[in-house]
Amino acid sequence: MADENPVKVNYLDALTAGLWRENPTFRLLIGMCPPLAVTTAVKPALTMGLSVIFVLVCSNIAISLMRKLLKPHLRIIMFTLSIAAFVTICDLYLRAFAPLMSEILGAYVPLIIVNCIIIFRAEACASKNNVWFSILDGIGSGTGFTIALCIIAGIREILASGTFAGIAVMPRGFVPWAAMQMPVGAFVLLGLLLGLSSLLTAKRTN
Amino acid sequence: MDRAYILIMGFLSVVIVNNFVFTKFLGTCPYLGVSGRLDTAFGMGLAVTFVTALSGILTWLIDFYVLVPLGLQITRYICYIVVIAGAVQLVEMYVKKFFPPLYKSFGIFLPLISTNCVILGLCLFINIWGTDNLLEVAVLSTGTGFGFAVAICIMAAIRENLIMVDVPESLKGAPITLITAGLLTLAFMGFTGMIK
Numbered sequence: 001m002a003d004e005n006p007v008k009v010n011y012l013d014a015l016t017a018g019l020w021r022e023n024p025t026f027r028l029l030i031g032m033c034p035p036l037a038v039t040t041a042v043k044p045a046l047t048m049g050l051s052v053i054f055v056l057v058c059s060n061i062a063i064s065l066m067r068k069l070l071k072p073h074l075r076i077i078m079f080t081l082s083i084a085a086f087v088t089i090c091d092l093y094l095r096a097f098a099p100l101m102s103e104i105l106g107a108y109v110p111l112i113i114v115n116c117i118i119i120f121r122a123e124a125c126a127s128k129n130n131v132w133f134s135i136l137d138g139i140g141s142g143t144g145f146t147i148a149l150c151i152i153a154g155i156r157e158i159l160a161s162g163t164f165a166g167i168a169v170m171p172r173g174f175v176p177w178a179a180m181q182m183p184v185g186a187f188v189l190l191g192l193l194l195g196l197s198s199l200l201t202a203k204r205t206n
Numbered sequence: 207m208d209r210a211y212i213l214i215m216g217f218l219s220v221v222i223v224n225n226f227v228f229t230k231f232l233g234t235c236p237y238l239g240v241s242g243r244l245d246t247a248f249g250m251g252l253a254v255t256f257v258t259a260l261s262g263i264l265t266w267l268i269d270f271y272v273l274v275p276l277g278l279q280i281t282r283y284i285c286y287i288v289v290i291a292g293a294v295q296l297v298e299m300y301v302k303k304f305f306p307p308l309y310k311s312f313g314i315f316l317p318l319i320s321t322n323c324v325i326l327g328l329c330l331f332i333n334i335w336g337t338d339n340l341l342e343v344a345v346l347s348t349g350t351g352f353g354f355a356v357a358i359c360i361m362a363a364i365r366e367n368l369i370m371v372d373v374p375e376s377l378k379g380a381p382i383t384l385i386t387a388g389l390l391t392l393a394f395m396g397f398t399g400m401i402k
Binding site: 032076084085091092119184185187188190191194 | 320322384395
């Protein structure tokens with residue numbers, strides 16, 4: 001176990017790291033399934049992002065509380081079990097209060113269990129730090145993930161159907177770009193966005 | 207004869223037409239992460255195929271004979287995860303004992319098979335499809351794992367050649383891999399609608 005209180009625990013840093021510097025989607029390239037799968041429109045993407053924030057914060061709290069009891073070889077199974085419990089709660093909640101979204105997202109809600117972001121944060125942060133730090137870290141990473149989802153979903157929805165969150169934004173006579181709705185649009189768009197992000201990073205360091 | 211026809215078509219469907227990687231974006235992490243070299247990718251594909259087949263069958267049996275009769279569907283996700291983690295542990299021990307070099311080259315990615323979306327995704331989709339026949343479940347599970355192996359091997363073969371290509375500086379690494387993956391899905395889209 002690393003020392004309990006690092007010399008200087010920077011709480012603000014924990015909150016903002018996930019937004020850009022350690023953004024799960026654009027910088028760390030983990031949890032790539034949802035950014036490709038649920039981003040055909042903004043509303044499902046936002047629902048997905050909020051679900052991930054909820055599960056991430058809850059599992060970070062749980063894992064942070066039991067970090068002293070964890071055995072190295074049983075770590076990953078304990079992580080996934082606690083995540084599975086919170087995802088079940090989230091799935092039942094969505095089914096009860098947002099049946100339409102639950103239907104659109106389908107199997108991708110239970111698939112949050114195997115989302116690498118949550119396990120990665122549990123391993124890298126929650127199993128080493130105290131509860132408050134883990135909560136802030138969860139909120140930060142989750143928000144960064146949600147923003148990334150919304151950016152991709154926004155571009156895809158505007159180009160594929162000319163709407164943003166259901167409101168028409170493109171001028172009349174706009175021809176929908178059907179490829180954006182298909183898997184190929186998701187892959188190529190995410191590839192180009194990653195290229196853009198590495199271009200920006202290279203510019204900043206120069 | 208009719209039954210065999212359905213099974214063969216189901217197998218081809220999950221391998222080619224409804225490949226999980228290309229149509230449902232499942233298993234994208236190892237698909238991008240482990241596809242650097244063909245031999246590692248092949249080993250990874252085989253390991254995932256085995257785990258998928260095993261856990262697909264086991265979770266279906268548990269679901270059909272335990273959870274549904276007892277009305278315990280609420281614990282479904284937790285049961286699935288336990289079964290998958292157990293199957294992965296089995297593969298890990300086997301590879302460590304009999305193929306030490308392969309075990310080293312997998313590194314952290316081997317225990318992480320349990321968080322591969324393809325496997326949990328398959329268990330969930332078998333449930334959604336409402337398959338009620340053990341033979342069909344076995345064929346679909348093996349087919350899905352095999353489909354993943356095919357996808358990751360194609361990707362690895364392309365990436366081995368991509369090293370020698372002059373790619374723009376900012377697109378090197380993950381971005382160009384994603385764009386390549388996009389073009390691959392476009393190619394596989396030609397199969398859409400051939401089999402349901």
